[in-house]
Structure formats: structure tokens, C-alpha cells
Amino acid sequence: MKKLLMMVVLLMMVGFMGCDDTTTTVVAPEDLAPPLGLYSITGDEEVTLFWWCSNYDDLVGYKVYFISGPYGGGADPREEVPNGFEVVDSLSVTPPCSELKSIVIDGLTNGETYHFLVVAAKDNWSDISYTSNIIADTPRPESGTTITLYAKQAEPTLAGLEVSSFERVDCTSLDSNYDTPGGSGDIMVERFNPGAGVRAWIDGINSGWIQDIGYMQDWDDADEAPETGYADAGHSIEALMGHVYAIWTGDNHFAKIQVTDIEPSFEWIKVKAAYQPAVGEREYK
Numbered sequence: 001m002k003k004l005l006m007m008v009v010l011l012m013m014v015g016f017m018g019c020d021d022t023t024t025t026v027v028a029p030e031d032l033a034p035p036l037g038l039y040s041i042t043g044d045e046e047v048t049l050f051w052w053c054s055n056y057d058d059l060v061g062y063k064v065y066f067i068s069g070p071y072g073g074g075a076d077p078r079e080e081v082p083n084g085f086e087v088v089d090s091l092s093v094t095p096p097c098s099e100l101k102s103i104v105i106d107g108l109t110n111g112e113t114y115h116f117l118v119v120a121a122k123d124n125w126s127d128i129s130y131t132s133n134i135i136a137d138t139p140r141p142e143s144g145t146t147i148t149l150y151a152k153q154a155e156p157t158l159a160g161l162e163v164s165s166f167e168r169v170d171c172t173s174l175d176s177n178y179d180t181p182g183g184s185g186d187i188m189v190e191r192f193n194p195g196a197g198v199r200a201w202i203d204g205i206n207s208g209w210i211q212d213i214g215y216m217q218d219w220d221d222a223d224e225a226p227e228t229g230y231a232d233a234g235h236s237i238e239a240l241m242g243h244v245y246a247i248w249t250g251d252n253h254f255a256k257i258q259v260t261d262i263e264p265s266f267e268w269i270k271v272k273a274a275y276q277p278a279v280g281e282r283e284y285k
Contacts, residue, residue, distance in 0.1 A: 023126070024121075024125075024126055024127065024128045025126060025127050025128070026079065026080055026127075026128055026129070026130065027122075027127045027128070027129065029129065029130055031127075032054070032056055032059070032120050032121075032122055032127060032128070032129040033054035033055075033056065033120065033129060034054065034077060034118075034119065034120060034129040034130040034131060034132055035051040035052060035053065035054055035062060035101075035118045035119070035120055035129070035132045036051060036052040036054070036132065037050075037051055037052050037132075037133075038050070038051040038116070038117065038118055038132040038133050038134075038135055039051075039135060040116065040135055040137045040285075041220050041285050042137055042138065042139055042140060042223075042283060042284060042285045043104075043106075043139060043142070044110065044139065044140065044141050044142045044144075044274075045106060045107065045108050045109070045110055045139050045141075046104055046105060046106040046107075046108055046139060047104075047105050047108060047114065047116070047137045047139055048102055048103070048104050048105075049064065049102060049103050049104075049105060049116055049118065050100055050101070050102045051100070051101055051102075051118050051132055052098075052099075052100055052101070053093065053097040053098055053099055053100070053101050054097075054120050054129070055095065055096050055097055055098045056095065056120070056122065057095050057096075058095070058122045058123065059093060059095050059097060059120060059121070059122055060092060060093070060121055060122055060123075060124065060125060061090055061091050061092040061093050061120075061121055061125070062090060062091045062093070062101065062103075062118050062119065062120055062121065063087050063089075063090050063118070063119050063121055063125070063128060064087065064088050064089045064090065064091070064103060064105065064116065064117075064118050065081055065085040065086060065087055065088065065116065065117050065118070065119070065131075066085065066086065066088045066105065066114050066115060066116045066117075067082075067084045067085045067086070067114065067115050068109075068112055068113075068114050069112070069113065070113075071084070071115040071134075071136070073134065074134070075133050075134050075135065076133065076134070077130055077131050077132060077133055077134075078117075078130065078131045078134070079130050079131075080130075080131075081117065081119065081128075081131060082117075082134075085115075085117065088105055089103055089105055090121075090125075091103050108139045109139070110139045110140050110141050110277055111138065111139070111140065111276075111277030111278045112138065112139070112278075113136055113137070113138045113278065113281075114136070114137055114138070114139075115134055115135065115136050116134070116135055116136075116137065117131045117132050117133070117134045117135075118131070118132040119131055119132070137283070138276065138278050138281055138283055140274055140275055140276040140277060140278075140284070141166075141274065141275055141277070142272070142273065142274045142275075143166040143271075143272050143273040143274070145272075146260050146261070146270040146271065146272050147161065147166060147168065147270065147271050147272070147273060148268050148269075148270050149161055149168065149188075149189040149268060149269055149270075149271060150189065150267060150268045151189050151190055151191035151200060151266060151267055151268065152171050152174070152188060152189065152190050152191075153190065153191050153192065154191060154267040154268065155267075155268075156170065156171050156172040156174075157170045157171075157172060158170075159171040159188050159189050159190070160180065160184075160185035160186075160187065160188045160189075160205060161185060161186060161187050161188075161257075161271070161273070162184050162185050162186060163186045163187070163247055163249065163253075163255035163257075163273055163275045164186075164249075164253065164255075164275050164277070166273055166275070169184045169185035171185065171188045171205070174188070174205065177233070177234065178203060178204070178205045178206070178233045178234035179205065179206050179207075179233075180205060180206060183206050184206070185205050185206055185208075186204065186205065186206060186208035186247055186249045186250070186255070187202055187203065187204055187205060187208060187210060187245075187247060187257070188202070188203045188205045189201070189202055189203075189239065189268070189269055190202075190203060190236060191266045191267065198265075198266055199238050199239075199266060200238070200239040200262055200266040200269050201236035201237065201238055201239060202236065202237050202238075202239050202245060202269075203233070203234055203235065203236050203237075204230075204231065204232065204233040204234065204235070204247070205233055205234075206233065206249075206250050207233050207249075207250030208233055208247060208248065208249050208250055209230035209231060209232060209233065209247070209248040210230060210231055210237055210245055210246070210247050210248075211226055211229050211230045211231065211237070211245065211246045211248075212237050212238075212240070212243055212244075212245055213226065213243075213244050213245065213246050213256075214243060214244065215240070215242045215243050215244075216242065216243075216244050216258070217242070219244050219256070219258045219272070220284075220285050221244075222244045222246070222256050222258075222284055222285070223283070223284055223285030224282050224283055224284060224285070225246045225247075225248065225254040225256070225276075225282040225283075225284060226246055226282075227282070230246070230248055233250075239259050239262060239269050240259060241259055241260075241261075241262055242258070242259065242260075243258070243259055244256055244257070244258045245257050245258075245259075251279075252279055252280050253275065253276060253277065253278075253279060253280075254275075254276045254281065254282050254284070255273060255274060255275040255276065256273070256274050256284050257271040257272065257273045257274075258271060258272050259271055260272055
């Protein structure tokens with residue numbers, strides 16, 4: 001009886017091994033075109049990938065590969081998936097297919113850089129195309145909800161924002177260099193009249209710099225922090241509804257905020273924020 005049970009277990013193991021066969025064959029572009037134009041939108045612990053579908057009658061879908069950490073192989077498409085890349089997800093399609101496709105890769109670590117590529121697949125996923133272009137992306141946290149920042153002249157204890165934690169900071173004891181006693185906080189809201197009426201203003205504090213990068217309906221359009229053009233700490237920039245502001249912190253991190261609401265008497269503004277934890281990484285999207 002024991003021998004019979006062992007035989008059954010062995011047969012089941014062989015069967016499972018056959019079902020889990022991940023062997024693939026790379027086919028030429030004339031037999032299966034690779035996906036084109038891979039790009040991404042950065043999210044909080046996730047990345048959304050986009051690419052153009054390759055229209056083949058026997059296309060069954062796409063495999064997404066990724067690698068975490070450094071990759072020095074360049075961005076150009078490859079004939080084979082480079083060593084180190086692993087399948088992270090797949091997307092089934094039904095031909096004909098010629099539109100823009102997308103997939104969300106979640107469960108990623110904020111501040112960690114990942115490289116992605118996509119291949120087309122046919123014949124029950126066993127044949128794959130050459131790769132798409134290879135892209136890098138670094139997920140970063142977002143505030144999730146809007147943050148209310150009060151003007152220093154109205155409520156100084158809630159006037160500042162620490163962009164790495166999305167927490168408000170006390171700016172009551174701000175010194176002449178626009179530094180807080182504990183060094184926390186990157187921006188601060190003020191309300192004053194520069195000669196053309198009272199307005200709400202945003203200042204960099206603790207060596208934080210800020211730049212207005214314009215009105216945007218979709219703040220994902222702000223995909224990368226500028227390299228230059230920032231106002232130094234203590235220099236005020238007007239807070240405008242719908243505008244996105246790039247922030248360069250004193251410890252060489254980048255963030256962005258968007259003004260989503262302004263109180264009529266300029267006592268407070270509401271913002272949403274995103275912060276890039278990778279040092280020196282200017283990518284928002």
C-alpha cells in the first residue's frame with residue numbers, strides 16, 4: 001500500500017512539473033512583432049506600464065519582466081531577455097489588438113529603482129518576441145489625501161510641511177534664514193500683501209528650494225523635477241490654484257505638491273504631495 005501511494009505521489013509531481021514548464025522560444029520579428037513605446041507612470045509602491053500592442057492573429061498576450069537594482073545594459077530593445085530579469089506579471093489579449101495597453105505592477109518598494117521590459121507571446125505563451133525598449137522607474141510615496149497648510153500669519157504651528165513624511169510642522173520660531181529650530185520642514189505657507197492685494201505664498205525653509213512648474217489638470221504631467229530655476233529658501237512664490245510646485249529639499253531629495261484649494265481670505269491652502277526617497281533622483285513619474 002505504501003509503495004502504491006509513493007508511486008501516485010511521484011506521478012503527481014511529474015504532472016505538476018510538466019504544467020510548470022516555463023521554457024520559451026524567441027521568434028523573429030516577422031513572426032511576432034515586439035511591443036513598442038514602453039513607458040511608465042510612477043506611483044506609490046507601484047508603477048503603471050504602457051505600450052502599443054502588436055497586432056498578430058495568434059497573439060495571446062504579453063509578459064512583463066523586471067529587475068531590481070542596478071542594470072547597465074542600456075534602454076535599447078534586445079533579441080533576448082537579459083540575464084537577471086524575471087517575469088513579474090502578464091496580460092492576456094484577444095486579437096485583433098492595436099491599441100495602447102497598460103498594466104499596474106504593485107507591491108514595489110518606494111525609493112528602489114526597477115527596470116522593466118515587455119515581450120509579446122503566442123502559441124500558449126511558449127513563443128515570445130524580441131523585447132520592448134527597457135525602462136527604469138523608481139516608485140515614491142504620495143500623501144494620499146490633501147494636506148491643509150495654514151498661513152504662518154494665521155496659524156504658525158500648522159504652516160510648514162515636511163515632504164518626506166507629509167506631516168505639518170511648527171514654524172512659530174522660524175529664524176531669519178527661514179530655518180526651524182529642529183530643522184524639520186521643507187516649505188511654509190504665508191499670507192501677505194506685496195502691494196497688489198493679500199495673497200497666499202509658499203516659501204522654501206531649511207534650505208529647501210521651490211519652483212512653480214505651472215498649471216496642470218493631471219499632475220502626472222509633472223514627470224521630472226527641473227534641474228535649475230528654483231527660488232532659494234525664504235523667497236516667496238505665489239500659491240495658485242491647480243499649479244504644481246517642484247521642491248528640492250536641503251538634503252537633496254525632490255518632491256512635488258499641487259494646490260487643490262485656497263481659502264478665500266488666504267488663511268490656508270490645501271495641497272497633495274509626492275516625495276522621491278531616492279537621493280538625487282528627479283523622477284516623479
